[in-house]
Every structure is written in structure tokens, then in C-alpha cells.
Amino acid sequence: MIRNYLIPLLVMIFCVxxxxxxxxxxxxxxxxxxxxxxxxLLYFALTRGSSRTSVLGWITGLIEDCLSLTPPGFNAFIKxxxxxxxxxxxxxxxxxxxxxxxxxxxGATLIKYILSFGLNFIISDSIPIESFFSYRIVVEIFYNIxxxxxxxxxxxxxxxxxxxxxxx
Amino acid sequence: MPENRSNxxxxxxxxxxxxxxxxxxxxxxGVEMAPxxxxxxxxxxxxxxxxxxxxxxxxxxxDFVSLLNIREQRExxxxxxxxxxxxxxxxxxxxxxxxELREQLGYSEKIVYNNIPVKIIAKDPGNLFNSITVNxxxxxxxxxxxxVVAYQNRQIGLVGKIEQIGLxxxxxxxxxxxxxxxxxxxxxxxxxxLIQGMGTNDGSLILKHVNKNxxxxxxxxxxxxxxSGMNSMYPEGIYIGEVKNVKxxxxxxxxxxxxxxxxxxxxxxxxxxxxxxxxKK
Numbered sequence: 404m405i406r407n408y409l410i411p412l413l414v415m416i417f418c419v420x421x422x423x424x425x426x427x428x429x430x431x432x433x434x435x436x437x438x439x440x441x442x443x444l445l446y447f448a449l450t451r452g453s454s455r456t457s458v459l460g461w462i463t464g465l466i467e468d469c470l471s472l473t474p475p476g477f478n479a480f481i482k483x484x485x486x487x488x489x490x491x492x493x494x495x496x497x498x499x500x501x502x503x504x505x506x507x508x509x510g511a512t513l514i515k516y517i518l519s520f521g522l523n524f525i526i527s528d529s530i531p532i533e534s535f536f537s538y539r540i541v542v543e544i545f546y547n548i549x550x551x552x553x554x555x556x557x558x559x560x561x562x563x564x565x566x567x568x569x570x571x
Numbered sequence: 572m573p574e575n576r577s578n579x580x581x582x583x584x585x586x587x588x589x590x591x592x593x594x595x596x597x598x599x600x601g602v603e604m605a606p607x608x609x610x611x612x613x614x615x616x617x618x619x620x621x622x623x624x625x626x627x628x629x630x631x632x633x634d635f636v637s638l639l640n641i642r643e644q645r646e647x648x649x650x651x652x653x654x655x656x657x658x659x660x661x662x663x664x665x666x667x668x669x670x671e672l673r674e675q676l677g678y679s680e681k682i683v684y685n686n687i688p689v690k691i692i693a694k695d696p697g698n699l700f701n702s703i704t705v706n707x708x709x710x711x712x713x714x715x716x717x718x719v720v721a722y723q724n725r726q727i728g729l730v731g732k733i734e735q736i737g738l739x740x741x742x743x744x745x746x747x748x749x750x751x752x753x754x755x756x757x758x759x760x761x762x763x764x765l766i767q768g769m770g771t772n773d774g775s776l777i778l779k780h781v782n783k784n785x786x787x788x789x790x791x792x793x794x795x796x797x798x799s800g801m802n803s804m805y806p807e808g809i810y811i812g813e814v815k816n817v818k819x820x821x822x823x824x825x826x827x828x829x830x831x832x833x834x835x836x837x838x839x840x841x842x843x844x845x846x847x848x849x850x851k852k
Contacts, residue, residue, distance in 0.1 A: 416617070419696055423704070424621040427694035429629070434771070434837060435698050453580035461587040468594075469610030470618065471695045472702040472734055472744055476594030483587040487580060519699055525595055538773070539698050 407455055411447045416465040423470055435539050437546040440467065441515060442554060444482060445489050445507050449498040453490030458508045460486030474526050481518045485511050499559035501552060508551045512544045575694050589702050612737035615693070619740065622692040622706075637664075651735055655778045671841075684806060685846040687712055689719075691839060692740070701770065702734070703743040705842060718845045719743050721834055728833035729798060729809045730754065730842055741844075745836060746811065747776060753805055757781075757814070758795040760788045766796065766811060766830065776812055778828035786819050786826060806845065 418439035426436040440463050448456040471478070489507055496503045538554030637660050693704035707713055719730040731751060734744035744751055747772035756763045757777065764781040778796060782788075794814040799805025816829040 416614075419614075420617055420621040422696045423693040424618055425625050427696075428622070428691070429625070431837075436696075437695075438697070440696070453584045457580065457584050457587055461591070464591075466614055467696045470614055470693070470704065470742075471697060472700050472742060472748070473697070474595045474598040476591035476598070478697070479594070480588055480591035483584060483591065487584045490580065516699075522595070525592070526598075539771075543698055560845065 407451060410458065411451070411459050412462060413442075413457075414447075415440050415443055415459060416466060419463065419466055419470065425536040427445070432546060433538070433542055435546060437543065437550045438512065438515070439550065440482070441485065441511055442508060442547060442551045444486050445504065445511055446498060446554070446558075448486050448489035449493060449496060449507075451490070451495040453487045456486035456490040457483045458486075460484075476524065477519075477522055480522060481515055484518060485514055486515065499555065501555055504551050504555050505548050507546045509544055512540070512547050516540055574708055578762065581754070608737060609733065611735060611742065612708070612740065613849050615708075615737050615740035618692075618704060619706055634664075655817075671705040687844045687846070689713075689741075689842050689844055691842060701745050701748040703731070703745060703839075703842070705741050705743060705844075706739070707844075708739045708741050710738050712846075713741050716804050719811070719847060720809055721839050721842050723834050723839065725809060728832055729805060729811050730834065730836075732804060733844065747832065747836060753811065754799045754801045755796050755811060756799040757785075757789065758797050760785060760794070762788070762830070763799050763801065764825075776830040776832055778814075778830050779825060781826045781828060783819055783824055785825055786817060789814060789817055789826075789828070795833075816821065 422439045426439070430436070444456060444460050444463065447459060451459075455468065460482030463481045464477075464482035467473070467478040467482075467497055468475045489511060492503075492507070496507075498504075620733075638723060641657055641660060655741065689705040689707045691703055692706045695702040708831050713733055713736055715736050717733045719732060720727055721730045729746055731743050731745040731748070733741050735742040745768070746753055746766065747770065749768050749798040751768045753766045754763070755766045762781050762785045764778045767777050767779060769775040769777060796811045798805040798807055798809045798811065810833050812830040812832040814828055815831040818827040820827070
């Protein structure tokens with residue numbers, strides 16, 4: 404329970420706090436911040452599978468909804484779906500492979516925007532269509548890849564070698 | 572939760588997605604979401620801690636860098652100058668801080684409305700929505716709908732309004748958010764219109780509903796856009812921006828005017844919340 408839910412949830416909350424404070428105030432690129440909780444969700448999905456990660460993603464999304472002007476349930480829907488979809492690759496893809504993490508990061512970011520686009524109709528077009536075709540999506544994808552790569556190097560290449568353990 | 576039963580993940584997902592859609596639905600029909608407000612109050616405390624830690628770290632790093640510089644100078648100069656250099660760095664820092672605080676305080680005192688100065692502690696977790704979290708909430712006297720302004724480069728500009736409130740924090744919806752509308756008028760020509768945000772962080776704004784006949788009267792130099800105070804929660808006469816471009820389309824009866832905001836939203840640190848229509852005693 405603690406290993407499967409509590410620790411990942413604390414990590415996700417830490418990511419959301421970093422996202423909203425450190426990154427949004429000091430480390431944004433052209434006003435764009437990386438989705439740290441999405442990247443962490445990818446790693447947890449690959450190591451824990453669909454059910455656990457969709458629950459984890461849903462709770463994280465709900466926390467993001469509390470800290471944002473998005474309607475409650477908006478980010479929860481997106482993060483639960485992504486957690487489920489990426490969780491399907493559990494035990495099929497190596498979690499420390501930079502190549503797969505890059506592909507999954509691109510895919511997950513695009514899915515996030517596609518789902519946002521879909522949910523936008525439910526929330527009465529609160530987001531203008533232009534936002535889905537702006538440079539910000541491209542910047543976010545590259546920023547996410549960079550952060551996911553950095554996490555990969557730190558967690559698996561450095562920390563993993565020190566511990567001799569590749570499980571998160 | 573066992574993963575070996577193939578249907579379990581799908582059932583879990585369906586339940587979670589249904590819950591999400593229900594929550595979105597509740598919000599759309601205007602049901603007050605108390606858990607969301609409680610959640611905001613709870614997690615914004617951690618945002619405050621995170622912000623303070625980051626801010627302290629940033630200052631420590633700045634101090635460390637300045638200390639390194641001072642050390643270099645100390646090696647070059649005689650030991651006699653060592654103390655003086657350290658003192659000067661401290662004095663500069665204090666003077667800068669003092670100047671910023673004086674400006675904030677000076678403006679805060681100049682405002683004719685009762686006001687509450689606040690500090691930005693966080694921003695929206697995503698890139699599609701725009702919100703600013705500030706360090707004061709209902710217990711400090713903030714209310715939903717209160718107008719928020721800022722002082723930058725010796726000018727006062729409109730930032731937005733309080734959209735959600737927690738106990739010790741509040742979410743501000745900035746005027747550049749695409750769901751934000753403000754009743755405004757052109758300062759020189761007095762034409763009225765409605766400012767809408769474009770949802771981008773550069774703060775681009777569009778002024779709509781200005782009659783086409785106004786095109787010959789609108790000049791591009793020093794033509795400021797200010798709040799009109801008409802049917803609005805914003806007091807009259809707060810600066811918003813300057814006319815940048817005017818578009819007149821044949822098939823439309825109104826002009827579409829691009830407005831460049833007065834404030835650089837990415838550089839804001841402190842904001843001032845105005846108490847609605849309450850003049851200072």
C-alpha cells in the first residue's frame with residue numbers, strides 16, 4: 404500500500420508543487436512549464452501498471468484542479484486516462500530506456516492536449532481553439548523530453564548504479 | 572489491487588472517468604464545490620512553504636554568488652577593504668529591498684480604495700489555463716470578485732480579479748485569461764468596449780464591441796485603454812494597456828482592436844487587491 408500508493412502520491416504532490424512554484428515562477432521557457440506530474444506518472448505507469456496508475460493519476464489530477472482555474476475533474480480525467488494508457492506498456496517496455504521514455508513523453512503530452520481539446524467541448528469552449536495549435540505545445544513537448552531525460556539519467560544511471568536497483 | 576484480472580484496470584478507469592465527468596458536470600451547472608475550496612486551502616499551504624523555500628534558496632544562492640565575488644575582490648584588494656565590500660553588498664541588497672517595499676507601500680497608500688497587498692506564491696500547473704495564486708485568503712479579508720491591480724514602472728495596471736478563495740490563499744484570474752472580460756473605454760476618444768484575454772502568457776488582449784465609426788478617431792499614439800466601471804466589478808479609470816492595432820472587417824459591424832497590456836505579467840511579484848467600491852476613510 405505504502406510502496407504502491409503513498410510514496411508515488413507524495414512524489415506526484417511534490418511534482419505539482421514544483422510545477423506551480425519553482426518552474427512557473429523561475430524556470431518557465433517563453434511562459435511554458437514542463438508537466439512534471441505527467442512525466443512522473445509515466446515512470447509509475449511503467450513500473451506499476453494501469454489500475455494503480457490510473458488511480459494515482461486521477462488523484463494527482465484532482466489536486467491540480469484544486470490549484471488551478473480548471474473545472475474540478477478536468478485534469479483528473481486526463482491524468483487517469485494517460486496513467487491507464489501508459490500502464491498498458493507495463494513489463495513490455497524497459498523503464499530505463501531513454502528511447503521509449505522519449506516516445507512515451509511525446510505521446511503522453513499529445514494525448515493530454517487531445518483530451519483537453521475533447522473536454523473543452525464539455526466545458527463550453529473555455530479554451531480557445533488557437534491554444535491547441537500554438538508554439539506552446541511544441542515547447543512543452545521539448546521541455547518534457549528534456550526533464551524526462553534528466554530524471555532518467557539521475558534515477559537510473561546515477562542513483563540506480565549507486566543502489567544497484569532499477570525499480571523506482 | 573490485483574493486476575492479473577484483465578478487466579480490473581478497465582473497470583477502474585471507467586469509474587474514475589465517470590467520476591471526473593460528474594465533477595465537471597456539477598461545476599458546469601453551478602454546484603459549489605466545497606471539497607475543491609478545501610483542497611485549494613490545504614494544498615496552497617504547501618505551495619506557500621515551497622515558495623518560501625525556493626525564495627530563501629534563491630536569496631542564499633544570490634548571497635553565495637555575491638560572496639564569491641567579494642572574495643575575489645578581497646584577494647585582489649587589501650584586507651582592509653574586506654569588511655567594506657561585504658557591508659556594501661548587504662547595503663545594496665537592503666536598499667533594493669527597501670526601495671521595492673517603499674514603492675509597494677507608497678502606491679498602496681496612494682490608492683483611494685481600501686486595499687490589501689499580496690504576494691504571488693504560485694501559478695497554474697498547466698499551460699492551457701492561467702491562474703495566479705497569492706498568499707492571502709478569506710481570513711485576511713479577501714473575497715471572490717475583488718479586483719486586483721499591480722504597480723510596475725511607476726504605473727498602476729489592472730491584473731484581474733479573485734476567482735477562487737481559500738483560507739490563506741486565493742486564485743486570481745488574470746485579464747489575459749481567455750474567459751476574462753472587462754468593460755473598458757478608450758481614454759482619449761471615450762469609446763467603450765469589452766476587453767477579452769487571448770490566453771497567452773504575453774498578456775495579449777483584444778478590445779471588442781467598439782463601433783466601426785470610431786476608426787477615424789482612434790489614434791495609435793498614447794491611446795490608453797482604461798476600465799469604464801460600467802456594469803463591472805472593476806473601479807473606473809484603472810489602466811489596462813495601449814492600442815496596438817486596429818482591424819476593420821467588411822462583414823463585421825465592430826472593430827477588433829489589439830491592445831498591448833501596460834503590465835509585464837511575467838515579472839509581477841506583488842499585487843494589490845482592492846476592496847470593492849470601498850473608499851478609504
